Amino acid sequence: MVIRPSLYWLKKWSLFGMLLVYSLSTIAQEPIVASRLTIQDYYDNLLISKQWSDTHHLIGTYAGWDNAAIFIGGYNYQSAFNQTATKRVYIGSPYSGSPFLNMDFTTGNMGLNTMNPQSYFHGGNNRVFELYNPNAMVNSQSHFVISTGSTAGGTSAGTLTWTSPNSQINKGLAYIGATMGPDATQNASGSLVFATSSGDTPLIKMLIDQTGNVGIGTLSPSEKLTVIGKIKASEIRVNTTGMPDYVFEPDYKQLTLPEIEKYIQQHKHLPEIPSAAEAEKNGLELGEMNKLLLKKIEELTLHLIEKDAELKKMDSDQQDTKTLVKELAEKIKSIERSKTNEK
Structure with missing residues (x-):
């Protein structure tokens, strides 16, 4: 039986043979x-x-x-x-x-x-x-962009991380990361977190949320700066308005001491000053509290001035009384001498 290969296979094997011969001819060439x-x-x-x-x-x-x-x-x-x-x-x-x-x-x-x-x-x-941006025109900037394809809220969008690979156990030093806000399908929003390590896995120590509030020791800042812990500073300046100098105006009417005494007996704190329960629940506003304390100091000063005036009047009255008593004593002595001479 004679097998006659088709023209296709003849062409295929012929090409393979040519490539094989060419490859062998190039082996070990310079x-x-x-x-x-x-x-x-x-x-x-x-x-x-x-x-x-x-x-x-x-x-x-x-x-x-x-x-x-x-x-x-x-x-x-x-x-x-x-x-x-x-x-x-x-x-x-x-x-x-x-x-x-x-x-x-x-x-x-x-x-x-x-x-x-x-x-x-x-x-x-x-x-x-x-x-480096080699352009010298205004706003020639360079940017390092970290992006994510995720739109799921609350997930990490990436970090800038520092590590110590040669450390034996914990290798993390610190990182700055970005977390997604709510669902970013339409509009993205996010927070920045700052994490440091004290010998264990880096933990978040500070956060800047979507609204710009900063939290130290908390992940839920309720104000522009919320700190859970102690703050030490050489100076704190609070901008405020409405300082209570109006207390010294002639038409200012303040409570009398008996009225203050009655209020304290009823409420157990000074008028206008938050109670202990209110302070524990809501905290204290430093600017407002300082104004209230200053107002109470000014009112107390007015009471002291008033009492000082009363004391001076009492002292004056006492001096008048002493003078009158002295005069009366002299008159009595004079009368007694007159009676003695008549005898």
């Missing part, structure tokens, strides 16, 4: 050495290029001369402006001389839009990633 070598595909996309003697491992568009070409290389005088470092990788335009990404394997530094990333004022042994 490498191709040339001052200029380019390998490109059918669409003129450059795969590997060696241009003369000072451009190496170029990857980009045809011949690497397109200003928008991407290249990766150890040293390229067109793109690095005669930089002498050889252990670098550049991603950017080889003709414009402005590499987009520069990785220096000697220092471990990485720069985005900069050839020489710096640590500037940070001393010590540093590894640097610098994002």
Whole structure:
């Protein structure tokens, strides 16, 4: 029985045979050495290029001369402006001389839009990633953006984290993170959290919520600054209005001491001052409380002035009484002397 292969299989095996012969013929051949070598595909996309003697491992568009070409290389005088470092990788335009990404394997530094990333004022042994905007116009800014595809409320959107990998047990130092607010399907909102470690897993110590309220020691700040714990400061300034100097106006009517005594006996606290229960429940407003205390001091001062006037009047009356008594005593003595002389 004779088997006649189809024309398709004849073509397929013939092509395979040609490739096999070609592959065998290239084994153990010497490498191709040339001052200029380019390998490109059918669409003129450059795969590997060696241009003369000072451009190496170029990857980009045809011949690497397109200003928008991407290249990766150890040293390229067109793109690095005669930089002498050889252990670098550049991603950017080889003709414009402005590499987009520069990785220096000697220092471990990485720069985005900069050839020489710096640590500037940070001393010590540093590894640097610098994002540089070379434009000099107003508002030429650089941004590092962390984004998420999630819209679920209450979930983390990412962190900036510090660790100590060589630590034996706990490796976390601190992190700054962002958490999603309510459902962000339509409009995103979020909070910033600040976590530090005291030897265990970093825990959140401070939070800035969606409304701008800051919480220290609490994750639910109810005011612009809510602190659960003690505060120590060299000075606290409270801006306020309506200081109670009106107490000293002539037409100000204050409670008499008997009226205050009656109020205290009934309510167990001064008029206008919050009770202990109210203070424990609602807290105290420093500005308002200071005004109330000052008002009570001013009212007390007026009472003291009034009592001082009464005491001075009593002293004056007492002096008058003493003078009158003295005069009466002198008259009595005079009368007694007169009677004695008549005898």
